[in-house]
Amino acid sequence: MSNAYNILNDPFLNKGTAFTKREREVLGLNGTLPTKVQTIEEQAQRVYEQYKIRPEGMQKRKFLMEIFNTNRTLFYYVMEQHIEELLPVVYDPVIAPAIEKYSEIFMKPQGAAFLSIDNPEEIKESLKNAAGGRKIKLIVVTDGEGILGIGDWGANGVNISVGKLMVYTAAAGIDPREVLPVSLDVGTNNQTLIDDPLYLGNKHSRITGEKYYEMVDEFVKSARELFPDVYIHFEDFGRDNATKILNKYRKEIPVFNDDVQGTGIVCLSGVLGALNISKEKFTDQIFLTFGAGTAGMGIANMMYREMLVEGMDPEEAKKHFYLVDKQGLLFEDTPGLTPEQKPFVRKRSEFKNADELTNLEAVIEAVHPTVMIGTSTTPGAFTEKAIKEMAAHTKRPIIFPISNPTKLIEATAADIIKWTDGRALVATGVPSSPVEYNGVTYHIGQANNALIYPGLGLGVLASEAKLVNDEMLSAAAHSLGGIVDASKPGAAVLPPVSKIQSFSQKEAEAVAQSAIDQGLAGSNITNAKEATESMKWIPKY
Secondary structure (H helix, E strand, O other), X not given: OOHHHHHHOOOOOOOHHHOOXXXXXXXXXXXXXXXXXXXXXXXXXXXXXXXXHOOOOHHHHHHHHHHHHHOHHHXXXXXXXXXXXXXXXXXXXXXXXXXXXXXXXXXXXXXOEEEEOOOHHHHHHHHHHHHOOOOOOEEEEEOOOOEOOXXXXXXXXXXXXXXXXHHHHHHHOOOHHHEEEEEEXXXXXXXXXXXXXXXXXXXXXXXXXXXXXXXXXXXXXXXXXXXXXXXXXXXXXXXXXXHHXXXXXXXXXXXXXXXXXXXXXXXXXHHHHHHHHHOOOHHHOOEEEEOOOHHHHHHHHHHHHHHHHOOOOHHHXXXXXXXXXXXXXXXXXXXXXXOOOHHHOEOHHHOOOHHHOOOHHHHHHHHOOOEEEEOOOOOOOOOHHHHHXXXXXXXXXXXXXOOOOHHHOOOOHHHXXXXXXXXXXXXXXXXXOOEEEOOEEEOOEEOOHHHOHHHXXXXXXXXXXXXXXXXXXXXXXXXXXXXXXXXXXXXXXXXXXXXXXXXXXXXXXXXXXHHHHOOOOOXXXXXXXXXXXXXXXXXXX
């Protein structure tokens, strides 16, 4: 292959029509490109105009991925200019159908490492090959078992790792040359995939138990040997594995699980924002988690830890939490409780009608929550009757239906505002348009982990943090305060995605400062602001 071919097909080197005349001469590109030399601004205008004429949804995403696969710098320049518009297309919610159809529309591996449980001896070599000599500082890895709200999508789930890393770069300026998406292909329990002749992953049931954990361990060990400073982000692992894996490594190396920790952080930020509007105390709140899986328990734990930070006794704090899952309210004798659920379950003796607390409406009537967060992926679960019952017992109910994608949301923001006569403080997991009600425009915050994990990652990497602990996560949650004007009628509980780049920087500084204060930062890192600003990558030629 010629040097010109290699350059034009390397997305990290390719500048397309922006190569200058001198560069074309030196690199042997004369005659391989149209004569006109364009600026990145001209290229971006052309890309955006082409984007606008594409049909909504998957076709728009497919076009953007073509740019991503050919010219990373141009892709991120366009993203930076239109981040609020493009983020839902490259990530959630449009990424969900892109994952479902990944094997059907596969064109390029997008720099990912595909690791198979059937060939564990190839893990280190595969990571090295995928990195291609790049110094990797950030890995997003998934086994595809718990993808968004759509379940087990096996090797197709690698798309979530690619999408997350796009957000890291677009929001926080993480250098795209230093990131690596990874798929742990351990099989799938999705029979539709196994029966699909086009499916690109291992066509057998998921391997579990000792062999599974040995593979995860070999991946972590190999990644740390190849890339000693790497920060590992675990994404969309199943309920049985997510917390167990996180707890195994979090006291040894810098790791993060977005489902266990990220969702909890952004919801804590949202609750703090809501209380800034209502002027109520955090320790006075009663929390109802609807959907006690990985994300739901991550949220409950984050709220619980904040109670402790506020000075509350641990046993007293636990009395402020109620978990509702498919069985209804979770009790000490509920079969199949997970280790994460057990600290928060209730005694049947607390209720005269314990056996009747098998649905959300009955539980709300019994416990009078002030904060209700939905991670159930049960569309329409927050019924009008349930919301009105909650609103009857609290002046400003805090209600976050955060299941995604859109088709799985527990209730729309518009309905919740209407059913509570404008009193509810709402955040949703997917983008929601402002709601007009009784002459007030209610801005709806998006409880999207993308508000949190990019800034957290930049802070961890810039500070060279040895670990990611609860104090750093709390610093991340509190950093989003003060961005929204809480005095305005209809104010959102979370800052808008349009400001994600500025508040990701603010969050990164808070996280880095926490690492420095705790003695967890690198020995040469003493100034959080300087460290984070100097690490940011800017999309320019």
